[in-house]
Amino acid sequence: MRITIIGSGNVATHLAAAFKNAGHSIVQVYSRNLHSASLLAYHVGAEAIDKTENIRPDTDIYILAIKDDAIASFVSRLSTHNKLIAHTSGAVGLQEILKSTPNAGVFYPLQTFSKTKEVNFREVPLCIDGADEAITKTLERLARDISNNVYRVNSAQRKVLHLAAVFACNFTNHLYNIGEQLLAGSDMGFDMLRPLIAETADKIKKHSPGGVQTGPAMRNDEQTMQTHLQMLNGKPDLQEIYTRLSQDIIKNQNTRNWNK
């Protein structure tokens, strides 16, 4: 397919490279920042542009990898070209862009991307939705060209996925951050925690996280939890986070037992 990429951030960069590697042709890369557009465009053999009026109509699909609040205005602008438009957001509903065009879909990669880190795109879950079955099938074909994990996901489900990803990815990274800060306060380096973090993530590749939960809250070890809260004296935010997560672990554990 001939693909136009709107955006030049992390998602745009990884998607464009994956499309290119799968044999598709990247027509143009648009970004408000011409330097950023040029870097990506050069990499995938496309034309770099920084003015919306220069976005060409001779393409098969516009892939929007831009901020959520910029999507509606781009869809409205591009809809005059009567080509397929797909956004890549976890949070924006399909209904919201159908107001401007019926030729629309969603191409949402459920992954966290960094520009400097390679990702095996074949393992990235791609969540597809379309205004009609033909659009959905077109987007599914395109998705299968670059990934082995293609799912049909409606707008309501996609929002839940996005929320679940905030817990399992964004919040998890912040817990790593808290761990690093606690160690730094006692002259220890984050390297000491890295193997534990790797193993914790590795464990759930084959298990359900509920089945491998460990720690003081899981054992209902009141004494250790009290000691930990005392150690966090002067850090009320961390005390709150510690208490809330521990209580939720205990509550889950009880529910699990009741259900047995």
Added chain:
Amino acid sequence: MRITIIGSGNVATHLAAAFKNAGHSIVQVYSRNLHSASLLAYHVGAEAIDKTENIRPDTDIYILAIKDDAIASFVSRLSTHNKLIAHTSGAVGLQEILKSTPNAGVFYPLQTFSKTKEVNFREVPLCIDGADEAITKTLERLARDISNNVYRVNSAQRKVLHLAAVFACNFTNHLYNIGEQLLAGSDMGFDMLRPLIAETADKIKKHSPGGVQTGPAMRNDEQTMQTHLQMLNGKPDLQEIYTRLSQDIIKNQNTRNWNK
């Protein structure tokens, strides 16, 4: 060395196997549960016992891999043999066992172990402490036989490590659990989140977590956070966890900016 293992749980199992593989001799495995002791003892070529009076004095070291609240009484009992005693707990101070014997140390593996999952022990951080320099050196030598990551860690630091591990491992696993529950509520499987979780953990192998934080809170994206809290209506515990962690991310982000 001739090593006696007190305990037959996850830590005992992985430690005994690592010692055996490194060429040490496991003399006995003690557990209140003879079946459990026998399983491990058979695996490492040791004698299985379930009565403390059968613990033999002809050994070089007793490794205690038992519950925290059982450590003191075992140390007191074993101290009559005048052999080196090391416990493997993150939370029990060295001072607490020095009351019974001067021949004591700590051999704390900072890792989460499951009986059914292999761990590359050479990567497990081993945190060593001893009542004197000779004991510390003996335990360090033993530690280096089975791991490349050996650290000297005093009791205060070890307690901080244990606390940091609760955040980075136990609480992280619970966030995975929350992610799975949210998906299940919308007919989606945990497989969809697994690649994201793997990548989130993989990212911090070479980066500091503070430098790779992403998500609505990091962007201060009020609208998405409000939407997420609405989606969690009827789940006040998850709303609290969402709010607390988001606020802490925002606060950290501001501190970081102020420090620039």
